[in-house]
Every structure is written in structure tokens, then in C-alpha cells.
Amino acid sequence: MDSSSIKTLDELKEFLYRAMQLEHATIPPYLTALYSIKPGVNQDATQVLRVIVVEEMLHLTIAANILNAIGGKPDLVRPDFVTSYPASLPDGETDFKVGILAFGREALATFLKIERPAQRPEHLVGKGLIYRKTPPDITALASHPMHEDLHFYSIGEFYSTIAEGIKYLEAEAHGAGTTIFTGDRSRQITSEYYYSGGGELFPVTDLKSALEAIELIIEQGEGDGGGIYDDNDHELAHYYRFEELVKGRYYQKGDQPGHPTGPQLQVDWEGAYPIKENLKVGDIREGSELREAAIAFNTRYGEFLRLLTRAYNGQPSLLLEAVPMMFEFRNMILELIRNPLPKHPGKNGSPTYEIQGGIKQPAVTWQAEVNA
Amino acid sequence: MLFPLESAIKADAETVAASDEYDIVIVGSGISGAIIAKQAAEAGKRVLILEAGTGANSTLAGYDNLLTTFYSAASKDNQSPFPLNANAAIPRSPQLRKLQAGETDSSSYIVQSGPYVSDTTYTRIFGGTTMHWEAKTPRLLRSDFKTRTIFGQGLDWPLSFEEIEDDYRLAEREIGVSANVEDQQYLGQTFPGDYVYPMRGLPLSYLDQQVNKGIEGTSVELYDKTYPLKVRPYPQGRNSIPNPAYDGGKGYRPIGAVDTHQVEEGGRCQGNTNCVPLCPVQARYHSGKTLAKAFAVNGKRGEQLVELLPQAVASKVNIDPDSGKVRSLEVKIYKDPASPAHETITVKGKVFVLAAGAIETARLMLASGLRSTSGLVGRNLMDHAYLLNWALMPEICGTMRGTSSTGGIVDLRDGPFRERQAAFAIDIHNDGWGWATGAPTSDLLELVDDRNLYGADLRHGMIDQVSRQLLLAFMIEVMPLESNRIAVDPQYTDALGNMRPILSFTVPEYTMKGAAYGRQFARTVFARLGAQDHTQYNPSDFGYVAYEGQGYAIRGGNHLAGTHIMGTTKTNSVVDKNQRSWDHENLYLVGGGSMPTIGTANVTLTLAAMCFRSGRDILKSLH
Numbered sequence: 002m003d004s005s006s007i008k009t010l011d012e013l014k015e016f017l018y019r020a021m022q023l024e025h026a027t028i029p030p031y032l033t034a035l036y037s038i039k040p041g042v043n044q045d046a047t048q049v050l051r052v053i054v055v056e057e058m059l060h061l062t063i064a065a066n067i068l069n070a071i072g073g074k075p076d077l078v079r080p081d082f083v084t085s086y087p088a089s090l091p092d093g094e095t096d097f098k099v100g101i102l103a104f105g106r107e108a109l110a111t112f113l114k115i116e117r118p119a120q121r122p123e124h125l126v127g128k129g130l131i132y133r134k135t136p137p138d139i140t141a142l143a144s145h146p147m148h149e150d151l152h153f154y155s156i157g158e159f160y161s162t163i164a165e166g167i168k169y170l171e172a173e174a175h176g177a178g179t180t181i182f183t184g185d186r187s188r189q190i191t192s193e194y195y196y197s198g199g200g201e202l203f204p205v206t207d208l209k210s211a212l213e214a215i216e217l218i219i220e221q222g223e224g225d226g227g228g229i230y231d232d233n234d235h236e237l238a239h240y241y242r243f244e245e246l247v248k249g250r251y252y253q254k255g256d257q258p259g260h261p262t263g264p265q266l267q268v269d270w271e272g273a274y275p276i277k278e279n280l281k282v283g284d285i286r287e288g289s290e291l292r293e294a295a296i297a298f299n300t301r302y303g304e305f306l307r308l309l310t311r312a313y314n315g316q317p318s319l320l321l322e323a324v325p326m327m328f329e330f331r332n333m334i335l336e337l338i339r340n341p342l343p344k345h346p347g348k349n350g351s352p353t354y355e356i357q358g359g360i361k362q363p364a365v366t367w368q369a370e371v372n373a
Numbered sequence: 374m375l376f377p378l379e380s381a382i383k384a385d386a387e388t389v390a391a392s393d394e395y396d397i398v399i400v401g402s403g404i405s406g407a408i409i410a411k412q413a414a415e416a417g418k419r420v421l422i423l424e425a426g427t428g429a430n431s432t433l434a435g436y437d438n439l440l441t442t443f444y445s446a447a448s449k450d451n452q453s454p455f456p457l458n459a460n461a462a463i464p465r466s467p468q469l470r471k472l473q474a475g476e477t478d479s480s481s482y483i484v485q486s487g488p489y490v491s492d493t494t495y496t497r498i499f500g501g502t503t504m505h506w507e508a509k510t511p512r513l514l515r516s517d518f519k520t521r522t523i524f525g526q527g528l529d530w531p532l533s534f535e536e537i538e539d540d541y542r543l544a545e546r547e548i549g550v551s552a553n554v555e556d557q558q559y560l561g562q563t564f565p566g567d568y569v570y571p572m573r574g575l576p577l578s579y580l581d582q583q584v585n586k587g588i589e590g591t592s593v594e595l596y597d598k599t600y601p602l603k604v605r606p607y608p609q610g611r612n613s614i615p616n617p618a619y620d621g622g623k624g625y626r627p628i629g630a631v632d633t634h635q636v637e638e639g640g641r642c643q644g645n646t647n648c649v650p651l652c653p654v655q656a657r658y659h660s661g662k663t664l665a666k667a668f669a670v671n672g673k674r675g676e677q678l679v680e681l682l683p684q685a686v687a688s689k690v691n692i693d694p695d696s697g698k699v700r701s702l703e704v705k706i707y708k709d710p711a712s713p714a715h716e717t718i719t720v721k722g723k724v725f726v727l728a729a730g731a732i733e734t735a736r737l738m739l740a741s742g743l744r745s746t747s748g749l750v751g752r753n754l755m756d757h758a759y760l761l762n763w764a765l766m767p768e769i770c771g772t773m774r775g776t777s778s779t780g781g782i783v784d785l786r787d788g789p790f791r792e793r794q795a796a797f798a799i800d801i802h803n804d805g806w807g808w809a810t811g812a813p814t815s816d817l818l819e820l821v822d823d824r825n826l827y828g829a830d831l832r833h834g835m836i837d838q839v840s841r842q843l844l845l846a847f848m849i850e851v852m853p854l855e856s857n858r859i860a861v862d863p864q865y866t867d868a869l870g871n872m873r874p875i876l877s878f879t880v881p882e883y884t885m886k887g888a889a890y891g892r893q894f895a896r897t898v899f900a901r902l903g904a905q906d907h908t909q910y911n912p913s914d915f916g917y918v919a920y921e922g923q924g925y926a927i928r929g930g931n932h933l934a935g936t937h938i939m940g941t942t943k944t945n946s947v948v949d950k951n952q953r954s955w956d957h958e959n960l961y962l963v964g965g966g967s968m969p970t971i972g973t974a975n976v977t978l979t980l981a982a983m984c985f986r987s988g989r990d991i992l993k994s995l996h
Contacts, residue, residue: 191617
């Protein structure tokens with residue numbers, strides 16, 4: 002077993018926390034791109050983005066279910082939970098940043114990278130994690146909690162490590178006549194509270210359901226490399242949905258990756274408001290209405306994460322209250338996106354997603370936990 | 374599920390005309406046709422559905438175009454999303470005008486004579502009237518099936534509630550009804566011990582709760598009997614929370630949106646309030662969802678078993694004079710909704726199903742010269758009579774929040790009083806006075822034009838004016854009357870040369886008695902709520918009816934029924950209890966038109982249940 006594998010339950014919990022952080026990290030960029038689209042144009046892109054946002058929320062909830070299953074406590078209000086944008090993601094050898102920007106070619110290129118099924122090139126196979134020093138102001142998503150400068154080659158590898166960790170720890174527990182799945186069943190979020198986007202929530206209670214849950218996250222995102230649809234043949238992976246927009250054509254059953262043959266679709270690359278990339282509240286003129294609106298949004302978003310945290314900690318019915326909040330977000334984001342940014346001619350406002358400062362917290366909390 | 378591409382479901386007129394392989398030919402893609410098509414396909418039968426509309430809204434983009442049309446329409450009536458199509462014209466209430474007795478108006482699609490003008494509508498488009506229905510899905514009460522025996526009114530069904538109960542459950546499954554059994558156990562409605570609806574009941578709106586607070590614990594007296602009042606939730610055909618206990622613990626999986634590319638599925642009701650005419654997220658059931666499942670069924674050789682031929686207006690039913698069986702349908706295929714140019718094809722099949730709605734099915738029968746032994750085709754037309762009562766609540770109570778209607782006062786749906794006057798169910802409308810006065814557009818115009826408000830004052834003015842609006846819509850029972858009818862006349866034709874429906878309707882005395890009582894009832898409720906009554910019926914209103922010295926504006930409920938009534942013999946009815954024509958062995962006339970009474974239940978759930986029954990009978994007749 003190499004040094005990067007998961008050997009304790011606390012390590013596994015920290016990995017799953019980071020999985021939730023990772024799943025959440027895609028929501029602000031997708032949501033912003035979605036609402037940056039001008040009314041009346043890009044109907045297809047709007048639908049594609051919308052359903053992907055919904056599925057990312059599903060993934061976030063699935064990760065919470067796995068964490069709950071092993072007795073962890075999902076925490077979306079930990080100071081480093083919401084990343085500061087731009088943030089870096091494991092994506093093969095070439096580093097790239099996930100940022101908040103308007104819908105357009107550049108945003109879509111990033112989204113494709115986020116969802117890309119990354120396979121190690123031959124010379125790197127079996128070489129373990131990749132060493133890469135992350136600048137202190139950049140959040141490295143899906144990084145290794147114990148080795149901050151060692152990176153996974155891909156999101157797939159990150160999840161494989163989690164799956165291996167679960168198998169290892171459960172086998173170990175099994176040997177001792179126990180199980181790691183000791184979580185309170187009533188904390189599981191089930192499909193009663195969540196259905197949409199073709200995905201379905203199921204309770205995670207044992208090794209089998211935990212591995213299925215991880216599989217679902219990977220397949221819906223990147224696809225499994227084997228085909229563009231999931232194993233039930235009704236789910237198109239996110240990567241291929243974004244590709245449909247680039248190629249201007251829908252996939253249909255029987256298509257080969259990269260070659261959609263369905264009906265054509267139209268993308269208006271100019272059909273989005275020109276928002277300023279990775280805007281920070283500090284960039285907006287003090288005293289302006291836009292600044293107030295940006296702060297108000299961040300405050301409300303913080304409340305949303307607090308509500309989700311309570312929902313994931315034994316009060317699943319609170320998820321129903323999160324729905325009207327999503328409508329509030331749409332209105333608040335539109336207000337930011339459709340108004341000009343003072344002192345930045347030609348640029349509009351944007352949500353900043355600086356939640357509780359969005360300051361990256363060194364992994365001290367976790368270290369303290371393992372040392373204890 | 375991944376729905377087939379639009380191109381895959383559409384048939385080609387030439388191929389259809391040349392084919393003699395269809396087991397079943399269905400006219401209309403509404404819920405009746407959809408249920409029978411799905412059932413037949415699952416049994417391996419080949420089905421052709423003829424649809425008068427363009428079928429464009431079978432795709433998500435097409436559906437969204439309807440929404441765009443609706444959002445930009447100046448008049449938000451229940452047909453405003455649907456494009457004009459003279460080849461498959463539909464009635465629209467804004468086109469109606471007051472008529473004098475004996476005066477005939479043929480300027481809109483349905484020809485009507487005064488003095489009473491009905492604003493009844495239905496939709497000729499892919500999905501039929503489920504494209505604009507409100508999706509309330511109460512069952513008929515046991516007594517509604519035998520009103521003649523119990524109350525000496527109307528007609529008895531040839532079926533009892535017990536005989537249709539299993540099919541009610543199938544219909545509730547197909548529609549994906551959201552309701553809680555405990556809320557529906559009133560007036561003797563019972564459910565098997567383990568029954569749960571597919572989805573949990575939607576919550577009562579804040580407005581419902583405020584009304585309930587004012588009336589719960591009070592009661593009304595009617596002919597010496599006391600009826601306690603409370604607001605009860607309606608069962609609804611829109612997605613809420615799937616009930617995990619459904620189907621013996623298997624749960625229920627909601628059906629998503631019409632969608633060829635899987636971009637959005639399984640929308641949950643978001644309380645958008647514009648359920649009528651069109652749900653923006655397809656949380657509300659429409660028959661496209663059932664059809665999507667039907668289109669997905671493949672035969673033994675992998676071929677799709679259900680085909681759709683759009684822009685196909687069935688124009689004549691051809692009968693074999695020897696056997697009395699239907700030989701074929703004459704169908705007019707138009708190329709463009711903007712032009713009457715068309716070709717006529719003949720479509721053959723083993724069984725024919727007319728599922729075009731109570732008015733169009735009767736119209737087609739009559740236009741084909743098929744008058745039936747009983748002479749009842751087109752007669753006994755029914756639609757609920759709606760009496761609107763509106764008032765301002767003393768406090769802001771969140772009008773415009775929630776779906777169109779979540780609850781109502783339904784305890785007067787039944788009682789011994791039905792020997793003398795009509796029963797009613799009262800819908801509380803979450804969309805304010807819209808139906809009665811055109812609110813909130815009318816409020817906006819008033820605030821801007823008459824009171825010169827703008828900016829924050831205008832916003833506050835709107836909130837104050839609209840969020841206290843309470844509309845009680847009394848849905849009053851109408852019994853079958855042979856003189857209430859649909860007829861045809863060659864002097865009134867449409868763009869394709871098909872005869873248009875002529876509607877003759879009077880609101881029966883039994884119903885007007887219920888309406889008069891309803892008006893008093895509304896006053897009582899408003900008084901208990903401390904609400905200010907703003908109800909006014911204008912004698913120039915097209916639906917104005919005078920009764921015992923008082924005037925009432927009666928609206929149609931679009932719950933059409935009765936025109937090919939179901940009964941026990943070929944002399945007292947048009948169809949048997951399987952909705953098979955007594956006179957034409959391989960012809961089924963399905964839908965609301967078969968219903969002998971409509972009680973106080975919206976008709977869709979019941980007619981959907983009956984179509985499951987007919988579907989089985991059709992399959993039996995095909996072996």
C-alpha cells in the first residue's frame with residue numbers, strides 16, 4: 002500500500018469532506034454561467050447547464066450520504082468549504098483553474114476540463130501522486146488531506162482512492178467483527194427529498210451501496226470511459242452534454258464519443274452578459290448598490306449552506322426549504338449580472354461567492370484531529 | 374427515461390395511407406388516446422395516433438415555445454399559449470360576446486346561440502386538453518354513479534364505483550397523483566387499508582390556511598341537515614414528493630418532462646401559479662408523458678409500435694353498410710397551419726378509437742352521418758357551471774403563491790339536498806381574481822392609469838391590492854339534459870371544409886338552484902372571514918343568467934361530458950360500459966363524452982380510469 006492510501010476512518014472522513022467540497026465547487030461556476038445567458042437566447046445551453054447544476058447538487062448530497070453512513074458529520078460551513086475562485090483541480094499534467102465567468106467558449110472549455118475523463122499517460126502509470134506546489138492563495142480541490150503538495154492525476158483517481166479506502170477499512174472492521182457503516186440511518190437523504198436530472202438518491206448503509214454511490218458520481222460526471230451514456234443507457238455524462246454545445250449537435254443512442262449524430266442545436270456565443278471574471282467584493286466600488294447586492298448574495302448563500310448542513314445532519318426535510326432559496330439566488334444573481342460594474346467599462350457585476358471570507362484554511366483542523 | 378427523437382415518432386402520411394397493419398387507429402393524443410395507445414403497445418399491438426395539431430410541442434423546444442407565446446401574450450386566457458391554427462381551430466373565451474335570445478354567433482370556432490353563451494374550451498394540440506388543464510384529480514363519489522336511484526336526478530351509470538375503483542388507482546398511477554389518503558376520506562370515500570397515492574399531498578397554500586382559520590369549526594344548514602366546514606386539500610396531477618410506501622413499499626418514480634434529449638426531467642411543482650394554461654417546468658402531468666412511454670415500446674422486430682401522424686384532421690368515419698363496422702377514416706392532412714391546402718387520405722385499422730374530446734368526437738360522428746340507434750350522439754352535453762365569488766381578505770394572505778388551486782371547501786359535494794338542488798365543490802384560487810376580473814393585469818392598469826403610481830409606490834400598491842384577493846370558484850353539478858347538445862350544419866364549416874360544432878346549452882334549473890344557494894354560501898364564508906365582497910355580475914356578460922329575480926354570470930368549467938353517453942342498452946345510450954359503440958362493433962368512443970353524470974369532480978381522472986377499462990376490452994376484441 003502506498004503512502005497516499007487511506008488507512009484510518011478519520012482520514013476517510015476528511016477525504017469525504019473534500020469530496021463534498023469538490024462537488025460543491027462546480028456549482029458556483031455552472032450557476033453563474035447559467036444565469037449569465039441573456040433571456041430569449043441559448044435555450045439548449047440553458048437546459049444543459051440547468052440539469053448539470055441539479056446533478057452536481059445530487060452529487061454533493063450523495064457524498065454527504067456516504068460521510069453520514071460512516072458516522073461523519075457533513076459540514077458545509079467550515080471556513081474553507083467554499084473555495085476561493087479561481088481554484089485548481091486535478092486534471093492530468095496540465096494545471097488549470099476553475100473560475101467564475103460568463104457563459105461562452107472560454108467557460109465551456111473549462112467545464113469540459115472539469116468533467117474530462119482523465120487517463121494517465123503510460124509513462125505515469127503506477128507513479129503515484131504528482132508533486133505540485135500550490136501557491137498559498139489557490140485552493141487545490143480534491144487534494145490529498147495528508148499531503149497538500151501531492152496531487153491526484155484526476156478526479157477519478159481521487160474517488161478511486163476513497164473507494165479503496167472504504168474497502169480497506171471495511172475489510173479491517175469486518176475482521177474485527179464490526180463495520181465502519183455505523184451512521185444513523187435517519188440522516189440519509191433519500192429520493193423523497195430529491196429527484197431530478199434522472200439521478201436517484203439511495204441510502205448508503207453498507208459497502209455495496211457506498212461503492213454504488215461513488216460509481217454514480219463518477220459516471221454522471223466524466224462518463225466511465227466506456228461510453229457516453231451510463232450503464233442504464235439513459236444518462237448522458239456531463240462531459241458529453243457540454244460537448245454537445247461545442248459541437249452544436251445532440252448525442253443519441255448508439256453514438257460514438259466525439260461524434261454526436263442527433264439533431265442540431267444553436268449556440269449564440271455572444272448571448273451572455275459580459276460579467277467580470279472572478280470578481281471580488283473588494284473590486285466593487287464602496288457604497289455602490291452593486292456592492293450591497295454582492296454582499297447580500299454572499300450572506301444569503303452562507304445561510305443556504307447552513308441550512309444544507311442542518312439538512313445533512315439529521316433534518317432531511319429542511320431540503321424542501323432550500324428550494325425557494327434557489328429561486329432567490331436566481332433573482333439575486335440576475336441583479337448582479339445584468340448591471341454594469343462601476344469603474345469597469347463594458348463589464349457587468351457577478352456573484353463573488355466569498356462566503357465567510359472564503360479564506361483557505363490550512364489543514365490544521367484535520368491535523369489536530371488525527372493527533373488527538 | 375430517454376424519449377425518442379421527434380423524427381422517430383412521426384409517421385409519414387403516404388406510408389400511413391398505404392398501410393393495413395394498424396391494429397388500432399386512435400383519433401386524438403390527449404389522455405384518453407395516450408392511455409389506450411400505451412396499453413395496446415405494451416400488449417404488442419400496432420397503433421396509429423392521428424393528431425389535428427402540429428405536434429411541435431412534443432419536443433422540449435416546442436413546449437418552451439408555447440411558454441414564450443404565453444408569456445408574451447397580452448391576454449392570459451387558458452388558450453393563449455397555443456398558436457392559431459385554423460385547420461384545427463379551438464374555442465377561445467376572449468372571442469365570445471353577449472348574444473340575445475335566438476341570435477347566433479358563428480364568428481368563433483364553436484357556433485353558439487343566445488341568450489346563454491358558454492365559454493367552454495378544449496385544446497386541439499399534441500397532448501390535448503391536458504396541455505392546459507388545472508390537474509385537479511378528485512374521484513367521483515359513490516353516489517355520483519347512481520344519482521337517478523338515490524336522488525331522482527340525472528342518470529345512473531351502468532358501472533358502480535366498486536367496478537371502477539381499480540381503474541381509478543391505475544389512473545392515479547399514470548397521472549402520478551399527489552394526495553394523502555387521510556385528506557380524501559370524506560363523504561364516505563374509502564380506500565383499501567394499504568393504499569397510498571403515488572406522491573404525497575401538496576401542502577395547502579397560505580391563503581387556504583387563512584380561509585380555513587376563518588371557517589373551521591363553523592357549519593352551514595341545508596334542508597335541516599348540518600354540514601361542517603373546513604378547507605381540504607385537492608388531489609393533484611403534479612409532481613410532489615414520491616411516497617416511499619407506494620406499491621407495497623416499492624415507491625413511485627415521477628415521470629419527467631417531454632424531452633428528446635434528456636435535458637430536464639422530473640420537475641417538481643415549484644408553485645409557479647400559472648398551472649393553467651401551462652406549467653413552466655412540466656411538473657404538471659400532460660399526456661405527452663404517457664405517450665413518451667408508449668413511443669418507447671418496441672415490437673418483436675425492434676420496430677416502434679406507436680406512431681403519431683400530426684396535422685391530420687379526422688374528417689369522416691366510413692362504415693361498412695353490411696357489417697356496420699368502421700371500415701376506415703378519412704383524414705385531411707394539411708402541410709401548413711397557415712394554409713387550408715391539404716390532401717385527403719384513408720386510414721385503415723382493425724379497431725378505431727375516437728378520443729378527441731366530448732365535443733370533437735360527437736362532431737365527427739355527426740359530420741359522418743352516424744346518428745346511432747338511441748339518437749343520443751351529441752346530446753346530454755355537460756360541463757360544470759362555475760359561479761365565481763370574489764372578495765378582499767382583511768390581511769395580506771399570500772395570493773399568487775402556490776399552484777392555481779391547492780384546496781377547497783368540498784363538504785357540499787353530496788347530501789340529501791341533491792334531490793332538490795345541485796351539489797358543488799368550492800375551489801380556492803391561489804391566483805387571485807384573475808378568472809373573474811383579469812387580475813393582476815387589471816390591477817396594474819388601474820394603479821398606473823387611474824392612480825398614476827410608479828416605482829416603489831406602484832410595487833407596494835400591487836402587493837397590497839393583489840395579495841389579499843380571494844376567489845371562491847363554485848363548481849356546480851350539471852345533470853344531463855338531452856336538449857343541451859352539440860350539432861352540425863353544412864352551412865358552418867372550418868378552413869378544411871369540416872363542419873364545426875354548434876353548441877346549444879341552457880343552465881338547468883337544478884344547477885341554478887345550486888348557484889343561488891352558492892351565492893348565499895359565499896356571502897356567509899366572506900362574513901366569517903371578515904372579507905369584503907367585491908362580487909358583481911354584469912347583465913352584459915355573455916354567461917349572464919337570471920334566476921328568481923337575481924342575475925348570475927355562469928362560466929364553463931371545460932369539464933366536458935355526455936355527448937356519447939354510456940348506458941345499459943343501445944336504446945338508452947351510445948356506448949356500452951366499455952365505451953364501445955352499440956352500433957359499430959369495432960368503434961370505441963372514449964373520454965368524458967361517455968360519462969352519464971359528472972357530479973362535482975373534475976372529469977379527467979374518471980375518464981382516464983374508464984380508458985384503462987376500454988383498453989382491456991379492445992385488447993380482448995383483438996384477442
